[in-house]
Amino acid sequence: MAEETRIRLAHGGGGQLTAELIAGTILPALGGGQRADRLTDAAVLEAGAEKLAFTTDSYVVQPLEFPGGDIGKLAVCGTLNDLAVVGSEPLAMSLSLVLEEGLEIELLRRVLASAGAAASEAGVAIVTGDTKAVERGGVAGMIVNTAGVGRMLPAADLGFDRISPGDEIVLSGPLGEHALAVMSCREGLSFSAELESDCASVCGMARSLIERLGPSVHFMRDPTRGGLAATLAEVAAACGRQIEINERAIPVNRTARAAAEMLGLDLLSAANEGKLVAFVAAGAGAAAAEILATDPLGRRAATIGRVGGTGDPPMVEMVTAIGGRRVVQMPYGEDLPRIC
Amino acid sequence: MAEETRIRLAHGGGGQLTAELIAGTILPALGGGQRADRLTDAAVLEAGAEKLAFTTDSYVVQPLEFPGGDIGKLAVCGTLNDLAVVGSEPLAMSLSLVLEEGLEIELLRRVLASAGAAASEAGVAIVTGDTKAVERGGVAGMIVNTAGVGRMLPAADLGFDRISPGDEIVLSGPLGEHALAVMSCREGLSFSAELESDCASVCGMARSLIERLGPSVHFMRDPTRGGLAATLAEVAAACGRQIEINERAIPVNRTARAAAEMLGLDLLSAANEGKLVAFVAAGAGAAAAEILATDPLGRRAATIGRVGGTGDPPMVEMVTAIGGRRVVQMPYGEDLPRIC
Numbered sequence: 001m002a003e004e005t006r007i008r009l010a011h012g013g014g015g016q017l018t019a020e021l022i023a024g025t026i027l028p029a030l031g032g033g034q035r036a037d038r039l040t041d042a043a044v045l046e047a048g049a050e051k052l053a054f055t056t057d058s059y060v061v062q063p064l065e066f067p068g069g070d071i072g073k074l075a076v077c078g079t080l081n082d083l084a085v086v087g088s089e090p091l092a093m094s095l096s097l098v099l100e101e102g103l104e105i106e107l108l109r110r111v112l113a114s115a116g117a118a119a120s121e122a123g124v125a126i127v128t129g130d131t132k133a134v135e136r137g138g139v140a141g142m143i144v145n146t147a148g149v150g151r152m153l154p155a156a157d158l159g160f161d162r163i164s165p166g167d168e169i170v171l172s173g174p175l176g177e178h179a180l181a182v183m184s185c186r187e188g189l190s191f192s193a194e195l196e197s198d199c200a201s202v203c204g205m206a207r208s209l210i211e212r213l214g215p216s217v218h219f220m221r222d223p224t225r226g227g228l229a230a231t232l233a234e235v236a237a238a239c240g241r242q243i244e245i246n247e248r249a250i251p252v253n254r255t256a257r258a259a260a261e262m263l264g265l266d267l268l269s270a271a272n273e274g275k276l277v278a279f280v281a282a283g284a285g286a287a288a289a290e291i292l293a294t295d296p297l298g299r300r301a302a303t304i305g306r307v308g309g310t311g312d313p314p315m316v317e318m319v320t321a322i323g324g325r326r327v328v329q330m331p332y333g334e335d336l337p338r339i340c
Numbered sequence: 341m342a343e344e345t346r347i348r349l350a351h352g353g354g355g356q357l358t359a360e361l362i363a364g365t366i367l368p369a370l371g372g373g374q375r376a377d378r379l380t381d382a383a384v385l386e387a388g389a390e391k392l393a394f395t396t397d398s399y400v401v402q403p404l405e406f407p408g409g410d411i412g413k414l415a416v417c418g419t420l421n422d423l424a425v426v427g428s429e430p431l432a433m434s435l436s437l438v439l440e441e442g443l444e445i446e447l448l449r450r451v452l453a454s455a456g457a458a459a460s461e462a463g464v465a466i467v468t469g470d471t472k473a474v475e476r477g478g479v480a481g482m483i484v485n486t487a488g489v490g491r492m493l494p495a496a497d498l499g500f501d502r503i504s505p506g507d508e509i510v511l512s513g514p515l516g517e518h519a520l521a522v523m524s525c526r527e528g529l530s531f532s533a534e535l536e537s538d539c540a541s542v543c544g545m546a547r548s549l550i551e552r553l554g555p556s557v558h559f560m561r562d563p564t565r566g567g568l569a570a571t572l573a574e575v576a577a578a579c580g581r582q583i584e585i586n587e588r589a590i591p592v593n594r595t596a597r598a599a600a601e602m603l604g605l606d607l608l609s610a611a612n613e614g615k616l617v618a619f620v621a622a623g624a625g626a627a628a629a630e631i632l633a634t635d636p637l638g639r640r641a642a643t644i645g646r647v648g649g650t651g652d653p654p655m656v657e658m659v660t661a662i663g664g665r666r667v668v669q670m671p672y673g674e675d676l677p678r679i680c
Contacts (some may be wrong), residue, residue, distance in 0.1 A: 007443040012473025021471060025445055028450035030435070032465050041466035045432050047491050050390045056434035056487050057470045060478070092385050094396035094487050095370070103347040105365055112369035118644035125372050131395045133352025133359060134678060138400070139479055147396050147434050147487030151387050338474060 012060075013333025014225025015269070019234075034094060037238050038160060041082035041221060044152060055079055056147035062338040064111060064141050066185045068177070068196030071144050072115030074273060074340060077201045078224065079146040079161070080122050083221040084206035085276065087156025096130040096145040103141055103150055124148075125193045128290035153207065154212045160220040160238040167307040168285030169245065170278045172205055172298040173198065174253040176260060176270030179339050184259050195255050199296075200274030205295045209278055212291050219279040223274070225340055226331045229269040229316070231277055232305075233330035236314040243316045245305030245328070268318075269331040271339045279307065349639055352400075353673025354565025354660060357607070359574075377578050378500060381422035381561060384492060393428035395419055396487035404451060404481050406525045406535030408517070412455030413483050414613060414680060417420040417541045418564065419486040420462050425548035425560040425616065427496025436470040436485040443481055447458070451482070462541045464488075493547065494677040495554045502558040506649040508625030509585065510618045513538070514593040514637040515568055516600060516610030519679050526597050535595050538637075540614030545635045549618055552631050559619040562612070565680060566671050569609040571617055572645075573670035575655040583656045585645030586666070607670040608658075611679045619647065 010017040023036030042055035059075045069077075076093065094221045095115060099108065119126050177198040184195050202222055209217050223231040228250075236243045252267060260267045260320030274297055280288045285303035316328040350357040363376030382395035399415045409417075416433065435455060441447065459466050517538040523533050539545045542562055549557050563571040568590075576583045592607060600607045614637055620628045625643035632638030656668040 005445055007439045007445060007448070009441050009473050009475060011439065012471060018471060021445075026437075026448055026452060026469070026471065028465050030456035031460065032456060032467075033455065043432065043434075045467060045489070047387065047392060047431055047489070048390045050387045052387060052392075052489065054432055054434060054487075054489055055468050056396075056436045056485065058436040058472050058485055059345050060438055060472050060474050060484075070480050091387055092383065092394055094394060095385075096396045096485055097366075098398050098400055098483055099347045099351065101347055101349050105345055105361075108347070109369045112366060113371065116370035116372060120371065127372075127374075127385060128395050129366070131351050131352060131358060131366065132398050132400050132680075133347055134400050134480075135349060137477070138678075140474075141484070143398075143438055143479070143483060145396065145398055145436055145485035145487075147394075147436075147485075148487055149385070149387070149392065149394055183591055188466040190441045215428055218467075228367055237595060254482075338478075340472075 006057050009084055009337045010152055010333035011309050014230055015331035015333030018334040041087055042086040042326055044086060046217040051152035053083050053086050053150040053152060056080040056145065058143060058145040060143055060338050060340060061182065061340050063185060066182045068181050069199035070111050070114050072106060072111035074199050075116040075144040075146040076115045077199050079148040080124065080203050081222040083150035084203040085178045085222050087158045087210055088150030088152045090122060090124045090148055090150045090203060092127045092149050093113065093124055094128045095148045098139050098143040099133045100139050100141050101133060101136045106312055112270055117203065135227045140185040153210050155168055156210050157215045158217065158219050160219065163239040163279050165307055165309050166282035167218055167279045168282060168303050169252065169305040170280060170285050171302060172276040172290040172292045172306045173253040173300045175272060176256050176267040178254055179257045179270035179336055180259040182339055183336065189259065191255055192261065195259055198272055198274035200297055202274060202276045205276050205292050205298050208291050209288060213280060213284060215287060216281040216284045217278055221277050223275055224273060225271050227269040229328050230326060231330055234317050240310055240314050242308035242311035242314060243305060244308055246319045247321045249302050249304045250303055251300040267329060278339045349677045350673035354570055354672035358675040375606040380426055384426060385539050391492035393426050393490040393492060395422040395424050396485065397485060398485040399680060400483055400678050401522065401680050402480055403525060406522045406537055408521050409539035410451050410454050412451035413458045414539050415484040416458040417539050417613060418453045418531050419488040419564040420464065420541040422489035423488045424543040425562050426539030427498045427550055428490030428492045430462060430464045430488055430490045430543060432467045432489050433464055434468045434487045435466050436480050438483040439473045440479045440481050440648055441473060441476045458541065462543050465500065493550050494548050497555045498557065498559050503579040503619050503647055505647055505649050506622035507619045508559055509621060509645040510620060510625050510628040511590065511644045512616040512632045513640045514591040514596065515612060516596050517593055518608035518613040519676055520596045522597040522679055525604055531595055531601065535599055538614035540637055542614060543617045544636050545616050545632050547633050549628060553620060553624060553628060556621040556624045557618055558621065561617050563599065563615055563617055564613060567609040567611055569668050569671055572656045572668060574596050576656050580650055580654050582648035582651035582654060583645060584648055586659045587661045589642050589644045591642055593638040600676040608647040608668060626665060
């Protein structure tokens with residue numbers, strides 16, 4: 001394939017093209033020597049005696065408000081979730097705004113109130129920030145960035161290298177609700193009001209898993225851009241193993257499924273913003289799903305698959321509802337611009 | 341004044357209107373109970389036994405590359421500087437990109453190489469990041485956000501409440517070079533090539549001051565948006581004291597002065613991106629300037645003023661070059677959109 005010379009929308013989709021941009025351009029140019037195939041949701045660093053997690057995300061979602069959330073809540077939950085899935089307890093957050101000239105201050109107020117409420121519900125303070133303004137048309141309303149610092153939980157021992165053959169894969173709830181709520185709202189579909197983004201903090205669920213199952217929790221991720229498909233494809237590649245999931249076991253919301261069919265989207269690769277995927281030791285799947293189900297966000301948690309042997313190439317396969325087998329590809333990245 | 345209902349460019353200028361937006365809308369909406377008049381460049385937080393500094397900034401500068409720097413170097417130095425002036429040693433940074441569809445990847449590569457070089461020169465790793473893409477016209481090329489975590493230096497004891505009558509004010513070098521380099525470049529002025537942004541990390545200078553003068557260093561800030569005028573006006577308001585500066589003592593670059601005259605800008609309120617203002621104990625100004633001058637960035641460091649008694653209202657006054665007195669106002673915020 002000829003090397004790309006210009007940025008495409010798909011470079012921001014969280015799929016294959018994003019991965020190529022990060023591995024081929026961003027990391028080499030930054031020169032920090034990081035391995036592109038070992039990137040986790042948050043970096044872990046040492047500060048004296050403390051082990052910290054540190055993460056950031058920028059949010060460009062359109063529209064700024066959608067059923068179930070808005071860019072403020074999304075920005076807070078997204079960063080909290082990145083801290084949670086690496087096994088840390090969120091400690092503090094930053095929030096940085098780029099505002100468009102002409103933006104209604106009342107809208108800004110609503111979005112920030114929603115961000116503040118999400119942070120306070122998780123018991124985390126927004127301690128620092130920044131505000132820039134650009135000319136009309138310079139951004140679409142606003143862009144929000146959040147960064148977060150967490151303290152690693154002592155009981156957390158997570159990493160790609162801990163994923164082992166036989167590990168069970170547990171998903172905390174139905175797929176694709178964020179992407180489908182935003183897309184339906186954007187397209188003006190009639191059921192858009194019924195369909196709400198799952199935008200929420202998974203901190204409570206992640207913490208319960210680690211506190212109750214300790215080292216049996218091997219790896220966690222929140223399947224955002226690129227959905228479950230991207231998460232599993234990335235994990236398979238990073239640990240060099242086969243992954244098998246079972247379509248019948250995957251919780252799905254009926255309205256989301258209908259919307260996906262109407263919009264021609266695959267629920268597997270649609271973004272979630274309040275879901276957790278955990279890789280736990282063989283035999284621990286049912287216990288993990290039970291722990292997740294005690295949280296209102298995890299009521300429909302289920303064991304959806306398992307890790308197999310070494311794969312060459314490592315691959316994700318799904319046993320379909322009618323008993324066939326289908327390879328789950330890393331999404332290319334073009335489906336859903338500005339979904340988060 | 342009637343309450344504003346829409347965002348204006350001046351809301352992002354770092355002056356009075358930015359301060360009003362933060363105090364009147366942003367902090368109340370977020371609901372975290374922070375005092376708007378006590379915001380420092382970075383928040384200080386406790387993680388177990390460690391005291392950490394945490395900060396963020398988004399960068400929207402246009403053009404993306406300018407004499408003396410680019411948006412990547414600016415984003416890294418800006419965050420390093422915010423960590424440095426609160427008395428911390430930078431530990432790690434994040435870098436988050438919002439890219440415009442159609443952006444040349446070669447330009448992205450240059451900007452990131454420049455960001456990476458600035459981080460590595462300061463001995464700090466960029467450990468986490470994010471990449472989003474938006475449609476053509478969605479942003480002007482790219483927006484960069486950086487956040488940073490630092491460890492507080494044990495010898496640092498800084499804060500608005502440490503500023504005392506008689507404190508001497510030391511500035512590390514000539515004013516306004518960043519703003520004037522960017523504006524000259526934007527306006528296509530002929531001397532734009534001679535005029536370079538001062539964009540640099542002040543970490544070394546800040547650290548030397550703290551290590552050598554310890555508790556005699558009472559407060560530090562890097563005078564970015566809104567320039568020295570905004571920094572001093574904010575400090576005067578926060579500590580409730582009069583501040584007097586001496587125009588003749590303020591180091592100025594001749595080309596910057598000529599550019600400022602041509603563009604109708606005031607050097608006092610023009611943005612700097614590699615300068616440090618330190619408030620040190622009475623009698624310690626000369627020593628501080630000498631310490632700064634051992635760093636190539638601080639060659640022209642000078643004591644430029646002092647803190648007076650309690651002021652009602654607290655005010656910044658400048659003894660002008662011809663011996664008059666002029667009140668230095670907090671800039672309103674409209675002069676220089678997209679300067680950082």
